[in-house]
Amino acid sequence: xxxxxxxxxxxxxxxxxxxxxxxxxxxxxxxxxxxxxxxxxxxxxxxxxxxxxxxxxxxxxxxx
Numbered sequence: 001x002x003x004x005x006x007x008x009x010x011x012x013x014x015x016x017x018x019x020x021x022x023x024x025x026x027x028x029x030x031x032x033x034x035x036x037x038x039x040x041x042x043x044x045x046x047x048x049x050x051x052x053x054x055x056x057x058x059x060x061x062x063x064x
Contacts, residue, residue, distance in 0.1 A: 001038065001039065002037050002038055002062050002063075002064050003023065003037055003038075003047060003051075003060070003061055004059070004061075004062060005032055005059060006057075006058045006059075006060070007058075009058035010032050010058035011055075011058075012030050012031055013055060013056075015050065015055060016032070016050035016051075016053070016059060017032075019050040020039070020046035020049070022036075022039075022043050023035055023036055023039050023043060023046070023047055023050070032058075038064070048061060
């Protein structure tokens with residue numbers, strides 16, 4: 001699975017970072033940083049929750 005971000009929708013509110021801090025981070029400049037595009041099995045459920053919880057629907061989890 002791969003995480004994608006629609007930068008035109010992302011407002012970097014940090015919901016994803018709170019739910020999956022090993023995958024998402026909001027930089028000091030206020031931009032979302034993907035720490036990994038291919039999260040491991042150990043964090044995939046956190047990533048799914050972050051994708052579902054994204055208020056702007058900017059995140060997607062897609063099959064590679």
